[in-house]
Each structure stands twice: as structure tokens, then as C-alpha cells.
Amino acid sequence: MQHIMTKNDYRKYVDKVSPNSKTVRNTLRAFVVGGFICMIGQFFMNSFKQMGLDQEVTSSLTSIVMIFLGVSLTALNLYDDLGKFAGAGSIVPITGFANAVASPAIEYKSEGYVLGIGARMFLIAGPVLVYGISMSIIAGIFRYLLKH
């Protein structure tokens, strides 16, 4: 067959005929669900503060509770349905990080407790720790250099 298009033209043509994501609808959903998850976080923060706990303990406890919720919904096979509806609304909050740790752990149990659960747990969340921690170290070094 004569390929009458170059690869470049073909890519442009494919972009034209392929349906796009419904960005407006998706963004609205992400806004509502993401905002709602943050309100839940705010609720726990306020509650812990009211119990007279200091800032640091409050934020640590809030993280733990939110992560517990994210992992629990993942274990009960619900977080994937939420994610299908909300997209980034449930990926970006810390519950999404919990989902990213728990979901491969559950999936790869069939490959064993060490190389399955243990190793694959960080399939998606590992990069977050690698880049987050590395960048915080770089930021800390800059801070040190600027002060001295």
C-alpha cells in the first residue's frame, strides 16, 4: 500500500479523529471531589487541635488518618471507582498517595510477601519519595549555603 501520509501528518490526522477527554466535566469533578477530601482533612485537623494537640502532632495525626482512609477504601475495592469518577480529584490528595501504595501491594500479593507485596508496594509511589526527598535535600543544602 502507498502510505500517502508521512508519520508526522498521520499523527496530526489521528489527533483530529480521536475523541478528546471531556476536560470540563472531568475538571469539575476533580474540583468537587478533591475539595471534599480536603474538607475531611480539615475536619480532622480541627478536631485534633481542639483536643489541645500542637501543630506538629495535629498534622501527623491528620496524615495518618487520611492515609488510613485511602488504604481502607482501596482494600474494599472502592477507591478505583472513586478514581474513575474523580480523576485527579482522588489522585492528588494524600489519600491518592495511599491508594498508589496499597493498590500494587494488593495486586502483587500473588507474587509473594517479599518480592510481591514488599517490592512492588513502591511501583507508583516510590518515585514520589525519590523526587520529594531528593528535592527537599537540595532545598535544605541551598538554605544552608545561603545562610553561611
Place this chain on the structure above:
Amino acid sequence: MRETVMQYLNAFAIGGLICSAGQVLIDKTKLTPARILVLFVSMGVVLTALGVYQGIVDVGGAGATIPLTGFGYSLAKGAFRDVDKYGLLGAFTGGIRATAAGVAAAVFFSYLAAVAFKPRAKS
């Protein structure tokens, strides 16, 4: 009372906006979830280091700390605090110290979940 309502609304609005930004990136750039998470945590670190993110946290509360950018904020803030306290060593200890609770919880709860539960097909 009024103050609490405003606090919740701010958390909703700021948190919602940060998630919306993620959605636009997913739809327009075809970035996978793993890349979105990396991008957001990195942005959190950078914005905090530049002194921008503290302002967002002051207004948004949990709306700014619950999204992954907030994880980056904690990492950077922790690193800065420990650098001020312990010098250069603090750059290495601060980030993980500040986020230890979350990371440990994610690892431990996920392990328990994996031991007790099975994946299920999507319908």
C-alpha cells in the same frame, strides 16, 4: 462559627483548585498518575523553598496540606527547620523527619491491606 465555615470553604476551594490543575494536566498532556504525583510533590518542595506555598497553607489550611503539594511542603519545611537547627546534616534528616508519620502509615496500612484483601476486577 463563621470563622470555621470560612476555614472549610477555603479548604474546599484551594484543595479543589489544586486537584483541578492536576486534571487539566492529565487530560491535556496524557501524563500518567505516577508522573502527576511526582510533579505535584516536586512543585510543593519548590514553591515552599521559594516562600510561596506558606501563604497558600495560611489561607487554605488542609486544602493546601492534604494534596501532594502539601507533602512537598512538609518535606521542604522540615528540611529548612533541621538545617536551621543542626546545620547541613539537617538537609538530610529534616524532610523525612517531618513526613515520617505519613510514609510509615502508608507502608504499614498497605502491608496489612495486602495481606488481608484481594484485588477485584473492574466492572
Place this chain on the structure above:
Amino acid sequence: MLEKKAGKQTSQLQKFPSIIATASIVGPKEGKGPLADYFDQAVDDEFWGEKSWEKAESKFMREVLAKVVSKASMAMDALDFVIAGDLLNQCIAANFGIRESNIPFYGIYGACSTIGEAMQLGAALIEGGFAFNVACLTSSHFCSAEKQFRFPLELGSQRHPTAQWTVTGSGGIILSAEGDGPYITRFTTGKIVDMGIKDQNNMGAAMAPAAADTIYAHFEDTGLSPDYYDMIVTGDLGKVGKRITEDLLSSNGIRISKLLNDCGLMIFDSKQDVHAGGSGCGCAATVFAGFLYDRLKKGKLNRILFVPTGALLSPTSVQQGETIPCIAHAVAIENTKGVNQ
């Protein structure tokens, strides 16, 4: 001069291997689709009593082999060869599914085009006098494919509207040197075609040029006109890929919009939330073994050109930023022994 070869890519058969039996087993979602009545069995749990998705997929294949042999009323050892393949790394669904059968085995990989590749090789073995009965099987499983090619099932993510849904199921056929049809009369072996698409969520667009290339070659080599066939049915191009294939062929002077159908669009209803349509080695295999074979047997269709399509990517090639090479194999299946010279 090769007497059975036409043009560069097409083989014209003279012994006309007959498809004497087919069998198909599908998953729960496929069992609720428009073709539900045509499958031999629909299981209601993706694990099917096994401990992993991969073991379940092997079971699909093992059970389909048993079923197709019994539907052909033959003993297992009357098979001279089994040719099988799937999507998993090192084709483990086929290797483990066929493990206990004790029959000479060829494991092949052609991604979602595998059933077409198996039919062509099986027909060639029979045509060459090396085999009397050959079983061709393929399988895919939504969950094992997601795990290998995409994300863990419980990860909350959205699918792109051009993404396709891997069919859970296995289809098998038995080719025989003797039988009363339908017959494989000729086949066109595809070339790898890569038009530079990188997006693994738009496999239809990646595969369409390969489908168009093979269909074009088929008519070029044989001199037949498209309306010789009652239906031209591609493997799993989905909505986007089917449309592109029509466009590409029509700009090359071949108009087949009225004849063209796609297994990926036939197996699911558009309400089943499968985005652009079905895919996977099990897609074309179960649609052929279930629906198309029934239509041929009942004389509702008499001549079809069956064109399974495959995207030859791997998770590693995607991560390394490679484009997606694709292939399509065309097999002509007719109720009469055909007109080959």
C-alpha cells in the same frame, strides 16, 4: 515460481483446510455483551477459582482446548499440533494452559493478531501435509493485561476515551484436512507497519495502518474485489481505528465501509463503558469462535475476510519511548472451496 503464492504476501490454498469445530469461554462482562448467546460459556468470576489472574487465564485456555476437542468429537491425541498464544510475558497463559495436553506445541506471539497468525500457520501445516488436525487457541484476560501493561486494578485512575478494554476470554478452533467447511481458502500475511504512534491508550490508531496495509495487499495480490466477501472483519481496531482504516483504504481506492466490521466493536455494547471497544488476543478469537463461525455454519455469511490486528509493544518499549509497531493477518474463510487457480 511458487505455485501457491499470489503476489508478495498472499498464499492460495489448494487443500482447503476445514474449520471443523470452535469453542469459546468468556468472562462476566463479555457474558453480558451483545454476543453472549454465541459463547459456549461465560464464567462469573475473573479468578475462576484460581489464585491469580495468570492462573485463571491459563485455565481459560485449558478448558477451551478440552471443549473444542470434545465439540469436534475427537480424542485429544488426534491433534497433530496445538498452536497457541496470549499477551502475557513469555506467553505463560498458553504454556501453562497446554502443559498437560501432551500434544506437539507451537507457542506464538502476535499480540491481538495471534489467532490470525495461528490459523495461517495451522492451515500451512495442513496444506503442506504435515498435519491432519491442528488446534489454534488464544486467550487474554482483562486483569492480567492491566497488571502487565497498565496499572494495578485497584489504582484509581481514569481511562482515556481512545483506550480499549482487554477481553477476558479464550477462543479455539480445530482445523482439519477433511471436513465440510467452512474452509480457509487463502490468507495474507501482514508486514510490520509503524506509523509513529506512541500513545498506548490509542492502540486503534496505531493498528489501523497495519490493517489497511494487509487488506490492501490482499486485494492487490488476489485480484479479488472487496465485495467478493460478505464481510471484512478486523480484530480489535475499536471505534477510532476502524474509522481510520476506512479512511486509509478509501484514499487508496478501496471502499469497504459497508463491509467492514470490527470484533472489538461487536463483543461489547457501547453502554458497557469500554471506551473505544474491546481488544486482546481473546477478542478476535472469541468473536470468531462464537459468533462468526455460527453465522458461517448457518449460511448467513458465506465468505468472510477475517483480519485480526495486533500492537507489538511491550511495557519496556513504551517506557523507552518507542513507537508502536503493528501487524494484521488476513484469513479468507468461505463455505465453498473457493476459486483459487
